[in-house]
Amino acid sequence: MGSLNNKNRVFATHHSLCTRTHQIGALGLIVSTFFFTRIFDQSFNSCTYFSNDAKRSQDLFFVNNGGKISWPDRGYGLHLSLKIYVYDELEIDGLKELMYGRDRKISADSCVKGQWGTQVKIHRLLLQSRFRTRKKEEADLFFVPAYVKCVRMMGVLNDKEINQTYVKVLSQMPYFRLSGGRNHIFIFPSGAGAHLFRSWATYLNRSIILTPEGDRTDKRDTSAFNTWKDIIIPGNVDDGMTKYGATLVQPLPLSKRKYLANFLGRAQGKVGRLRLMELAKQFPDKECVPVILSDQAELPFQNVIDYTHISIKWPSMLIGPQLLEYLQSIPDEDIEGMIARGRQVRCLWVYAPETEPCSAMHGILWELQRKVRQFHQSTETFWLQNGSIVNRNLVQFHNWKPPMPLP
Template identity: 25%
Template sequence: MADHHHLHRSTKNRNGFYVKMKFFRTKNGKPEKPFFVKHFKWILWFSLSFYFFAKFLNNHESSTNNNSLKTSIINHSHRALSESILQKPKTSHGLLNDLKVYIYELPSKYNTDWLSNDRCRNHLFASEVAIHRALTKSDFRTFDPMEADFFFVPVYVSCNFSTVNGFPAIGHARALLSSAVELISSELPFWKRSNGSDHVFVASHDYGACFHAMEDRAIADGIPEFMKNSIILQTFGVKYNHPCQNVEHIVIPPYISPEKVQSTLLKSPIDGQRDIFVFFRGKMEVHPKNVSGRFYSKRVRTEILRKYGNDRRFYLKRHRFAGYQSEIVRSVFCLCPLGWAPWSPRLVESVALGCVPVIIADGIRLPFESAVPWSEISLTVREADVAKLGGVLDYVAATNLSAIQRNLWDRKLRQSLLFHDDVESGDATWQVLVALSRKLGRSHRRLRVSSE
């Protein structure tokens, strides 16, 4: 600062004279102030006037049509302009083909009103909340629907907890989603433009967009007609033909709190002592639960309890325990048998806490198979072979267990199955975006550009 001041004041120093010439022009031998300095008052007055006028228009639009999706586009256009001036992009979109997602601003009854119950953001179906929350703050979000590749419809349908048993009740799901689609298609042109094919929903339930926990009822009800052209992010996935996955879909993991996982690993490191050989905690009826003729877990869990209930190598518990992650991190093998549906949150918890998942669910399709090398970090046992489970695990423990654990304990695998508040490179929401970037053939924007 002192050197600059000296140069500015000196009239004899050539460098000082050069600096003066650079910033002050002369007229009739006298220094002339630059344009910005001369007209500073007028520039300031114009800028302030424009700011208050734009603010007035924005507030006026909001007060006259508060629930309008069209109004939200206007408001977001102002916001996007100001943010583009004030901030630089935080991440490169190049890795995901410059993917852009528009998020509908639906009335709160479709999503945030449900968050009054804290369980809504933390239970196993909460990926519908986590993905919405992460995308909202993501650099991949666009406020201009004309430049969007995909349109995200944020409707939470798993937060209506039954007062009888405390489980999510999703009987209202179809009506709520139908109402949301009716709203977005009547207010804006983008749904009708593609018949919903570039629109994305989350269906993080037992049988995805069939919205029922019982398979035969789910199949009978089927996927709602209005969702059949869209992309469904769903936890349900199988390798055989099934009516509940007969739609363009991406298999995602169930939600497990990354904060809880981190807390568990701080107390017990992933490569620490594992004194439990085989672990399972959950529902295991001695007699299969029978609801109108539908058998729970296809008797697999019952057979595990019958065969290994008195085997000291097997740590089998039937009752809930809030700190059960402390048991997983102590275990070598974690059983992941099917329940009502093939998938289970135990799969994610096992990987995240370094316990080798033992998957017992015939034909299951696992989440993010292109990113997670499931065959190198887990074991698969057929439902019919559950009685041979002890021998299978003894053999693996004596042969290639160390290699499996080495692969399993890679931090990148844990990252890829967990949803965070913000999109993090390689995390579960990032993997969703990667999967969407492979479906850009559905993007109206890309088709328009390629045809021009």
């Protein structure tokens, strides 16, 4: 608080005589300062540029078939540096049931085929990853393994059992409660999405969900995918079609292809797919079209891939003869160009070990790194002046015992 006498204080102002010589000298100082600043600025910029470029060439570029794929510095960092804890099936009661069903009736090998295979492949790759940590206290992220889509489709757990088991599993994870689930990763590898866990909106609304389909959810009014926290991953492709060397399928040259388009999948009552079936009946020598027909689709790794160079997206409401006419009008050289550019990024659809310079797993790890936070808390966590984390009853974090109320 200031003194009342301050208002009576007199502030003196000092004036100095500024001659023409002083003015010229000051102007010279300003000019020289400007030029020296520009020189130093350019020098430091060039040094910084080459330094960053050297780092990027080692850590960010994946070189494949003459092309290179880079993750942007902003929000990702210059190199992969994260630690992921993978829950063991024996440490959490109920986790084995979400992986193998009741009485371990199914195996991981039986769940690794088809689109569901990502739930097994990502789990196996993380177990072998150099970014895996066995210390929970140093982990940036936590991976919860579950083959729940396979378990449900094989009939070894029903929807009610899956829901109850998930809740039981989550209640045994102190770090899930600590963060509100924000640093926990779950895979739901089908159109059903996280709806396989009926209570996902209550318990997983902050967690990171990996899914290949974010535009829709089978037989549900809303999708569980959130573009701001979740990650679109490539769907599973059979290993026999992606491993180096012999493959199950050798693509035909464009000039020898019999059909304009091909469709793999089921109609499932979807309007767009039913229109394709009707279109195929009108043109029996043609099947479907290899373009994106889902208006709301989100695609894997959109931060680094410009899909306009490798694909076509067509309005689903315009499926009809107009679409076929458009596809037939595309010059072969344009199609060949798109195929060639696609070869440069196709490695990002292969679930290969980290020893490969480019893979789907590399892309997923980069996207996961962007989700890492320095600090986590939830509605059920509090902290004191000494930095200790406590719950509502002021019990310190290391003394939290399961089952715990979930945030």
